[in-house]
C-alpha cells in the first residue's frame with residue numbers, strides 16, 4: 001500500500017461535537033471548520049490534489065462546478081495560498097452583484113468562464129481543450145475534475161476515518177451520514193472504514209445525481225482508488241446506502257419546509273447548514289435517525305457550504 005503525500009491546508013482534526021436538538025443527542029463532525037476562506041469538505045481532497053499540482057509544476061489549476069460551487073471557491077483559495085493561478089469553469093450566468101462563493105472567487109482573482117447547462121455537460125472536455133491552449137502558450141495546467149473527486153482526492157476522507165477513530169470509540173456509532181455531490185466524500189468514507197475493518201454504514205444523501213448515478217460514481221471511485229494504491233480491503237458495496245429524494249427541488253434550490261428545519265436547528269444549536277448540501281442531508285438525518293432508539297448513533301458530517309447561504313438570505317429569513 002502506498003500512501004500519497006499531501007500539503008497541510010486544512011485545520012484538522014476538526015471538532016467532534018455532541019449537540020442537543022429536539023431533546024435528542026447528535027454527534028456532528030464539524031468539517032465546516034476546516035478553515036475560513038477554505039472551509040468545508042473540499043479542503044481535505046485539495047491537500048492531496050494541490051500537492052500533486054505543485055509536483056507537476058503547474059502554473060494554473062482548472063476546476064469546475066456551479067456558480068456557487070464550494071469546491072471551486074476552495075480551489076481558488078488553495079491556489080492563491082500556494083502561489084498558483086486558477087481558472088474556473090462555472091455553470092451559471094454571470095451576475096453583476098456576485099454573492100457568496102462567487103464573490104470570493106472573483107475577489108481572489110480567479111479567471112472565470114461561465115457555461116450554460118448544455119455546455120456544462122461536456123465541462124471536462126472544455127477544460128482539457130482550454131488546457132491545450134494554455135500549454136501552447138507555455139503554461140502548465142493541472143485539471144481538477146468536479147468536486148475534487150478523484151482516486152487521489154478521496155484520500156482526504158480515507159484519513160478522516162482515522163481522525164474520527166481517535167476522537168470517539170467507533171463502537172458508539174453505527175454509520176456516518178454525508179451529503180453527496182460528486183461522491184468523493186462518501187467514497188473515501190467507504191474505503192476508510194473498510195481499511196479499518198469497521199462495521200459502519202455510509203449514508204449518502206444525493207443532491208445532484210440520481211440514486212443510480214451517484215452509487216456508481218461512489219463505488220467506481222472507491223474501487224479505482226483501491227486498485228491504484230493497492231489497498232488491502234474490499235470495497236463493501238453493501239455498506240453504502242443512498243438516501244434518495246432529498247433534492248427534488250433541484251440542486252441549486254431548497255424547499256421552504258427544509259428551510260424551516262434548518263432554521264430550527266440553527267436556533268437550537270447555533271449551527272448553520274447550507275442550502276445545496278448539508279441542509280438537505282440534515283433533513284434526511286432528521287427523518288431517518290434523529291429519533292431512532294438505538295445505543296449506536298449515526299454521525300452527521302457537516303461538510304460546510306456557509307457561503308452558499310448568502311445568495312439565499314431572503315429565503316432563510318422568511319423560513
Ligand SMILES: Cc1ncc(COP(=O)(O)O)c(C=O)c1O
Pocket residue numbers: 040041069070071147149179180181182183184185186274277278303304305
Ligand atoms: C458543502 C458541501 N457538502 C458536501 C459536498 C459533497 O461532497 P462530494 O462532492 O465529495 O460528494 C460538497 C461538494 O460537492 C459541498 O460543497
